[in-house]
Amino acid sequence: xxxxxxxxDTPIQELKVIQRKILGDCRGYFERLFCVEELKQMAPARxxxxxxxxxxxxxxxxxGMHFQHPPxxxxxxxxxxxxxxxxxxxxxxxxxxxFLKWYGETLSAENHKTLxxxxxxxxxxxxxxxxxxxxxxxxxxxxxxxxxxxxxxxPSINITWPMELSNISDKDKSHPxxxxxxVGIKIx
Numbered sequence: 707x708x709x710x711x712x713x714x715d716t717p718i719q720e721l722k723v724i725q726r727k728i729l730g731d732c733r734g735y736f737e738r739l740f741c742v743e744e745l746k747q748m749a750p751a752r753x754x755x756x757x758x759x760x761x762x763x764x765x766x767x768x769x770g771m772h773f774q775h776p777p778x779x780x781x782x783x784x785x786x787x788x789x790x791x792x793x794x795x796x797x798x799x800x801x802x803x804x805f806l807k808w809y810g811e812t813l814s815a816e817n818h819k820t821l822x823x824x825x826x827x828x829x830x831x832x833x834x835x836x837x838x839x840x841x842x843x844x845x846x847x848x849x850x851x852x853x854x855x856x857x858x859x860x861p862s863i864n865i866t867w868p869m870e871l872s873n874i875s876d877k878d879k880s881h882p883x884x885x886x887x888x889v890g891i892k893i894x
Contacts, residue, residue, distance in 0.1 A: 710738040711745065716811070718804045721795045721827065722748065723811055724783070724820040737818060740783055740843045748822050749781045749845045758842040762791075762833045766872030770830015771796060771856045771881065779825035779893060780846035789838030790814035791831040792868050796856065799826035800890030808865050813840075826893040828856050830878075832867050855881035 712725040724745070728735040738744075742753045762769065771794070774780050784793055794810040812834070813819050823829040831840075858865065858874065860883045 709744060710741065713745075713747075716809045718795070718797050718807055718809050719802075720822075720824045721797070721809055722822040724822060726785075726818040726820060728818055739785055739820070739841065745783070745822075748783070748824075752781070752845040754843050754845065755847055756844040758844065758848075760840045760842070762838045762840075763836060764873045765833055765836045766869050767833045768830060768858050768867065768871055768874045768878065770794065770858050770878060771828035772830065773798060773826075773828045773854055773856075773891070774846065774849060775852045775854060775891065776825075776893060778846050778849040778852040779891070780844050781825055782823040782829060782845075783820050783843040784813065784823060784829070784831075785820045785841050785843075786813040786815060787839050787841055788815050789836070790816075790834040791838050791840065792834060793821045793831040794829070794865055795821065795823045796828040796863055796865070797826070798828055798856075798891045800892045802826075802890065805890055806863055806884065808863055810865070826891045830858055832869065832871075834868065857881045857883050860884055 714723040728737045796808045
């Protein structure tokens with residue numbers, strides 16, 4: 707099998723960047739977004755159960771920071787197919803050495819990168835240009851009763867967003883700061 711991905715480490719264990727390899731010719735190119743066999747180390751014994759697509763119209767918009775509690779914790783493979791975003795994962799895993807640390811990566815139509823957001827991480831992004839389209843490949847079904855979030859501007863996490871905020875939903879504005887007694891999410 708030809709490997710269509712380079713898997714790159716980040717400073718946070720299990721939070722990975724996938725560099726998708728394109729095959730191009732005079733007609734354009736072909737790329738693989740996901741392969742259960744090639745990416746099984748990212749989500750062992752689980753495959754894709756849901757594929758989501760989003761459009762964010764305005765540059766500077768923040769969406770996040772979202773996660774699902776077990777037993778519906780999910781791994782997300784996030785790719786930007788039009789435009790560019792600054793994509794962020796925050797480690798909320800109980801007893802993790804990188805608990806409450808964040809990492810961000812620019813994803814764009816041009817750089818062909820995917821950020822893998824593992825179980826136990828909050829996820830969000832800021833659009834760097836107008837009309838950004840994303841695809842999320844998820845290992846778990848969306849379960850509203852298990853959905854939660856943390857504030858995109860929580861001072862205990864201190865995410866450095868690359869540009870001024872232009873738009874955020876009322877729902878995302880209502881996500882709380884992490885409380886001092888928060889011990890994390892138990893994943894296993």
